[in-house]
Amino acid sequence: VDKQVVIPVGGMTCASCSAAIERALKKVSGVKNVSVNLATERASITYDPDAVRLSEIKQAITNAGYRPLAIE
Numbered sequence: 001v002d003k004q005v006v007i008p009v010g011g012m013t014c015a016s017c018s019a020a021i022e023r024a025l026k027k028v029s030g031v032k033n034v035s036v037n038l039a040t041e042r043a044s045i046t047y048d049p050d051a052v053r054l055s056e057i058k059q060a061i062t063n064a065g066y067r068p069l070a071i072e
């Protein structure tokens with residue numbers, strides 16, 4: 001069963017930032033769908049928890065140069 005999570009992301013300034021995060025996360029195996037909202041500074045992610053851990057998703061955001069923040 002897929003899970004959905006909304007992760008606040010810091011460090012996004014322009015639309016290319018949000019596009020870069022979407023691109024990076026879509027490359028992660030187990031991530032099914034990604035939508036990053038620049039205005040609200042949140043990434044909505046659907047993923048298969050049997051294939052990828054949330055910590056790996058957050059690491060991919062960090063590796064792309066942005067800051068995943070605590071989930072509310």
Ligand code: 9UX
Pocket residue numbers: 012013014015016017018
């Ligand atoms: Mo826009 Mo974001 O010029 O890292 S791509 S600020």
